[in-house]
Amino acid sequence: xxxxxxxxxxxxxxxxxxxxxxxxxxxRPVCVSACQRTPERSSVHxxxxxxxxxVPGDGVGPELMRAVRxxxxxxxVPVEFEEIHIxxxxxxxxxxxxxxLFTSVRNxxxxxxxxxxxxxxxxxxxxxxxxxxxxxxxxxxxxxxVTSLPGYSTRHNSLDLxxxxxQTEGEYSSLExxxxxxxxxxxxxxxxxxxxxxxxxxxxxxxxxxxxxxxAVHKANIMxxxxxxxxxxxxxxxxxxxxxxxxxxxxxxxxxxxxxxxxQFDVLVMPNLYGNIIxxxxxxxxxxxxxxxxxxxxxxxAVFETGARHPFxxxxxxxxxxxxxxxxxxxxxxxxLNLDYHSNMVSEAVKRVIKQGKVRTKxxxxxxxxxxxxxxxxxxxxxxxxx
Numbered sequence: 001x002x003x004x005x006x007x008x009x010x011x012x013x014x015x016x017x018x019x020x021x022x023x024x025x026x027x028r029p030v031c032v033s034a035c036q037r038t039p040e041r042s043s044v045h046x047x048x049x050x051x052x053x054x055v056p057g058d059g060v061g062p063e064l065m066r067a068v069r070x071x072x073x074x075x076x077v078p079v080e081f082e083e084i085h086i087x088x089x090x091x092x093x094x095x096x097x098x099x100x101l102f103t104s105v106r107n108x109x110x111x112x113x114x115x116x117x118x119x120x121x122x123x124x125x126x127x128x129x130x131x132x133x134x135x136x137x138x139x140x141x142x143x144x145x146v147t148s149l150p151g152y153s154t155r156h157n158s159l160d161l162x163x164x165x166x167q168t169e170g171e172y173s174s175l176e177x178x179x180x181x182x183x184x185x186x187x188x189x190x191x192x193x194x195x196x197x198x199x200x201x202x203x204x205x206x207x208x209x210x211x212x213x214x215x216a217v218h219k220a221n222i223m224x225x226x227x228x229x230x231x232x233x234x235x236x237x238x239x240x241x242x243x244x245x246x247x248x249x250x251x252x253x254x255x256x257x258x259x260x261x262x263x264q265f266d267v268l269v270m271p272n273l274y275g276n277i278i279x280x281x282x283x284x285x286x287x288x289x290x291x292x293x294x295x296x297x298x299x300x301x302a303v304f305e306t307g308a309r310h311p312f313x314x315x316x317x318x319x320x321x322x323x324x325x326x327x328x329x330x331x332x333x334x335x336x337l338n339l340d341y342h343s344n345m346v347s348e349a350v351k352r353v354i355k356q357g358k359v360r361t362k363x364x365x366x367x368x369x370x371x372x373x374x375x376x377x378x379x380x381x382x383x384x385x386x387x
Contacts, residue, residue: 048078049078049079049080050078050079050080050110050337050339051079051080051081051082051107051108052079052080052081052082052108052110052111052112052333053081053082053084053101053104053105053108053110053111053112053113054068054081054082054083054084054111054112054113055083055084055085055086055101055111055112055113055114055116056083056085056113056114057086057087057113057114057115057116057117058087058114058115058116058117058313059114059115059117059312059313059315059316060114060312060315060316060321061113061114061115062114063316063319063321063323063370064114064306064321064323064326065083065112065114065326067323067326067327067370067373067374068112068323068326068327068330069081070374070378071327071330071346071349071374071377071378071381072330072346074378074381075342075345075346075349075381075382076342077334077339077342077346078339078342079334079337079339081112082104082108084097084100084101084104086098086101086116086129087116087117098129098132098133101133102133102136102137105137105301105303106137106301109300109301109302110301110302110303110304110333110336110337111301111302111303111304112303112304112305112326112329112330112333113303113304113305114305114306114326115130115305115306115309116128116129116130116133117313128174131172131174133303134167134168134296135168137298137300137301137303138168138298138299139167139168139296139297139298139301139303140166140167140168140194140197140198140201140297140298141164141165141166141167141198141201141296141297141298142164142165142167142275142279142294142295142296142297143162143163143164143205143294143295143296143297144162144163144164144279144282144283144292144293144294144307144308145161145162145292145293145307146159146160146161146162146163146282146283146285146286146292146307147159147160147286148160148286149286149287149291149324149351149354149355150351150354150355151354151355151356151357152286152287152291152354152355152357152364154285154286154287155285156262156263156285156286159262159263159285159286161262161265161266161267161268161282162205162209162211162266162267162268163268163270163275163278163279163282164198164201164202164205164267164268164269164270164275165198165269165270165271165272165274165275165276165278165279166194166195166197166198166270166271166272166275167272167275167296168194168272169189169190169191169194169271169272170188170189170190170271170272170273171186171188171271171272171273172272172273172276173187173188173189175187175189188223188226190226190227190229190230190271191229192229192233195229195230195233195234196233196236196237198269199216199233199234199236199237199238199269200237201269201297202214202234202267202269203237203238203240203241203244205267206241206244206266206267207241207243207244211244211266211267212244212245212266213244213245213246213247213265213266213267214234214238214241214244214245214246214247214266214267214268214269215246215247215248215249215254215265215266215267215268215269216230216231216234216235216246216247216248216249216268216269216270217248217249217250217251217254217268217269217270217271217274217275217278218230218231218248218249218250218251218270218271218274219250219251219252219274220250221250227271230271231248234246234248234269235248251270251274251277251278254268254274254278255277255278255281258278258281258282258285259281259285262282262285276309279292279294279307279308279309280308283307283308287363287364288308288322288363288364289306289307289308289312289325290306290321290322290323290324290325290361290363290364291322291324291325291328291364292306292307292308292325292328293306293307293325293326293328293329293331293332294306294307294308294309294325294329295329295332295333295336302333302336304329304330304332304333304336305326305329306325306326306329307325307329308325319369319370319371320361320362320363320369320370321361321370322361322362322363322364322370322373323370323373323374323377324350324354324373327346327347327350327377328347328350330346331343331344331346331347331350332347334346345381345382346377346381348380349377349378349380349381349382350377352380353373353376353377353380358376359372359373359376360373361373
C-alpha cells in the first residue's frame, strides 16, 4: 500500500508540475525527464516497484504480453503487473469484469493492453469493451509515432511522423438505430469541447517534442458542419502557437499523399475514424502492424498498446507474431513512469536485433519465431546504442 501511495504521489506531482501548459500525461516537464537520463538516477526508482495493469486481450495479445514479461524480467525492470483477462469472444466479459478493469487502471494510473476483439454480430450492446474503456477513463488522445526501423528497408525510409486522433466520439459514438425497417441511421458526434481538447493536445505535443508542423485531417468539404467544426477548432487553437505551422488536408487526399510522399507530414491530428484508418496505412509504410507502438491518454491515465489495432487471429498459437510493437510500447510505458534507463535498454535492444537482420519474424521477411525474437532481444539488453 505504501508503494502504491508513493507512486500515485509521484504521478500527481508530475501532473502538478505540468499545470495548465499541457494536458498530455506523456509530456513531462524537461526538468523531470532530464533528471532521469542517467543509470544512477534510474537506480533510485529500482528500489520501488511500479504496479501496472496488464490486459492480454484477444488474438496474439497473450503471446505478446509473455514477451513483455520475459524481457522485463531479464532487464530487471521494477514493474509488477496486475493481470486482468477480459474478452468479448471467449466468455470472459461481464460488467463486473469491466468494473474490475476500471478500478485497476484508476488505482495504478498506467496500463498495457492487447486488442480486445469486438464481435461483428449485434448482441444488444453497440458499444464495444474497447470503447467503454476509453470513455470510462476518458482516454481522449491516441498517439502513434511512426518511424522507420534502422536496418529494415521499405519503399519510404527515414520516416518520422506522429498521428494523433480523438477517440471518444466521432463515428465511433455507438449511436445507431433502425428508423424504419431496412433503414439504419448511424450518428457521428463532433463537439467543440473535444475538438479543441485534441487540437491543444496535438500542438502541445508538437511544442514539447520540437515538431514544426501540425496538419488537421478532415472531410469538411462534405461534412460541412461536423468536420467543419473540427477544422475550425483546430484553426482556433493554432493561433495560440505561432511558431508551429498549421495546415489542413482532406482525408482522401491525405491517404494518397502518405503513400506518395509521407515526408511532407510531421504531426497529424484528426477525428476518430480517420485516425483508425491512417494509423494502419502509416504502419504499412514502415513494416506493418507488428512494428508500430501506440498509446492513449486522459488527463490522469495512460494506456499503452500497439499502434495498429487488430488481433492477428491468423497467427494465434503459431509462435510467429512480431513482438516489436508491443515491446516498444512497453518501453514507452517505462519512459512515462520516469524509468528512462530501463526504457532505453529495452527499446535499444529491440532496434539492435532488427538492425542486425539475423532474427526476423515472418512479417518482416524472416523465418524466426516469436520466441527466437524475444531471446535475441534479451541477449542484446545492455549493449551500446544502435545509432
